[in-house]
Amino acid sequence: MNFDFLSPVSDSVMAHSTLLASQALGRKMLIHSSQNGFPDLEDVQLAIIGVLENRNDVDYIGDEIYLDNIRKSFYQLFPGNWNVKVADLGDINKGETVEDTYYALRTILEILIQKKIIPIILGGSQDLTFANYRAYDNIIPMVNIVNVDSKFNLGDSAKPIKSNSFVGKIVVDQPYNLFNYSTIGYQTYFNSQEEIDLMEKLYFEFYRLGEVSNNITLAEPVLRDANIVSVDLNVVKASELGGRQQLSPNGLDGKEICAISRYAGISNKVSSFGIYEYKPSNDDDVTPMLVAQMIWYFIEGFSFRVSDDDFSNENNYQKFITLVEEQELIFFKSNKTGRWWIEIPFLSNVNNKLKKHTLLPCMHQDYIDACNNKVPERWYKAFKKNCI
Template identity: 40%
Template sequence: MSLSDFFTPIDLKSIMPKNGYYTSHLGDKIAHFSVDFPDLNQKTDIAIIGVQDDRNAINNPGCALGPDYVREKLYQLFEGSYKTKIADLGNIRQGATITDTYFAVKTVAHELIKKNILPIIIGGGQDITYAQYMAYEELEQKVDLVVVDPRFDLDDETATESLETTSASYLNKIFLHEPNYLFNYSNLGYQTYFSSQESLRVMDKLYFDVHRLGEITGQVAVTEPIIRNANMISFDIGAIRSSDATGNANATPNGFYGEEACQIARYAGFNDKLSSIGFYEFNPAYDSNGQTATLVAQMIWYFIDGFYNRKRDFPLNPKSQYLIYKTSLKHDDHEVVFVKSKKSDRWWMQVPYPTGGSMNERFHLVPCRYDDYKTAVAGEMPDLWWRTYQKLN
């Protein structure tokens, strides 16, 4: 089966400006499926995928129509100071059942990742995150998942794998899936009044990283090491405040500012390790003057900008490009080792595998902040070190 079998072409006439695109517009640069399916054997770095399915998008019917509205705005943005090699594969329409849609997304994303092409998924409901995650199943690799969301999409009452996959419960399917490939889950921007105490206890018990909106607003740079650790990212447009992004039936007054969302997207693109990203829950039915479609397009532009400015400083090779810092703790003989890239000034921390852990490596490298190094210099164990060590057991 060819990948083209999963897609329907883009109706270019419906999204193109009257006078067409400038040669420097992305609309002129992106190889799009409007007549012929893009040749992925040609050098392609990024593939855009629309998913037109909102059957399990809780309280947000209409978000299946989002992809083409985002394309309309994205194609009118100018290419940055680099040569893009991007293909737009068109839209995956909803299957006969939601399971058919998940299968299509999983298969397409898996094939692209295998070809070293990064899929940008434009949804559709956020339940499609589950299909995005399942793309990693046959790759047999541990997955670090980052979700930008004001809520934990977790059903506390009926936490079973047989639970229906919806935009409000897809994390149950991911957490309980066997075999388990999930190494770490991080949430950026949760709001406590939308989060049950039971779900917070689950996050703490599993040593997952969850960060309140208040921890991040105004200092979005603290998200960079968290994002740098991700293999895949799922961004719920409902995480952006309604004044900046009206196009979501679940939008609320609080959330990230538009420029913060763009910064998060750029950090995601900058991440050498990231191999897929999804932007979900944009609903054109609620979008005033195309404001949200424009913002999502700008977020994708910033992601692409980050992607083409990657420093390629992970894994840590050659060693001459890094500085090693060793610190001792006050009440322990243990030594905490930090690594700093000369290329990007970014920091990592070495966390040793327990006895009988990895056969090939003695330690796990986790992205961290300079503040973690300062904590260790002061003689205290960084919380990130301890949580990572617990997960390695």
């Protein structure tokens, strides 16, 4: 197996974990260490992987990345009331080239996802999301990516890939597997008008920081529909982070980024979760602890996953039909969880990627809007994307 790409968790972290309380996560998890070797993945549900690659960071000046501080912070936390088996598989070191690192990451992710183990990727630069996306090539035909970020990262696909311009590459790179790309928490002044126009033109979804801060539940249906969630730590406002990590006075706060991580965990579709753009510093204890808590909330969300999207049995759901501008909109509400979906109709005359009626996660508010003769924007964009 290609787990040879992974190097064990450092001895200093392992020594630190021996001093922890017996109930702490560092004493409960399976850990790839030089002493115990690679863990048995039988029954493992979630696997932490570090990727020490940041050479495509737009601000790269030769600095090395290390994740020991995040691990120390995470290992000292106590688990919630979970019955979840978590492993820390260690780190992928920098390859000879960045492409080598991408290859190693893609290979490992593909194995884990096929084993139904969800990778939690701790990274250097966010362009690693590209390798994460390519890991799905042989797994599912269409991929939805959610980027929690102050920027869209579309960039110029004709230029070499960078941490702030990897999405353009995802859009144009064959095979074309991207169905939807959503950005949560973008800040308009960090994005050119051309990029905003392109997001509109491609019917991608984007939610401004103000919208999300005012109502964090807006993020839930978007994350419920995601396969890949990629978080750029620069989406968090400066006052919540350590010195090297600070970028913008505005951004999500610690509570909001943890809520988003929990929504990602609860989503039945999310099968990989990445946290990127960590800038290590020995005098910063705040950022590693925030990342540790984000991982904790993702695991907690995962432990609360409920299969509520089986609509083959009428006892599982309620069905609501509304008429908006002569368009029949069909909503479903799960009796188990109270979560809502809206049906995207199948267009038989279009060479359609989906080939069947598709249910799009939505909010109760979307149903209320439809009753007031207002077409939900998520439905409109998904419908238009089907027509392309």
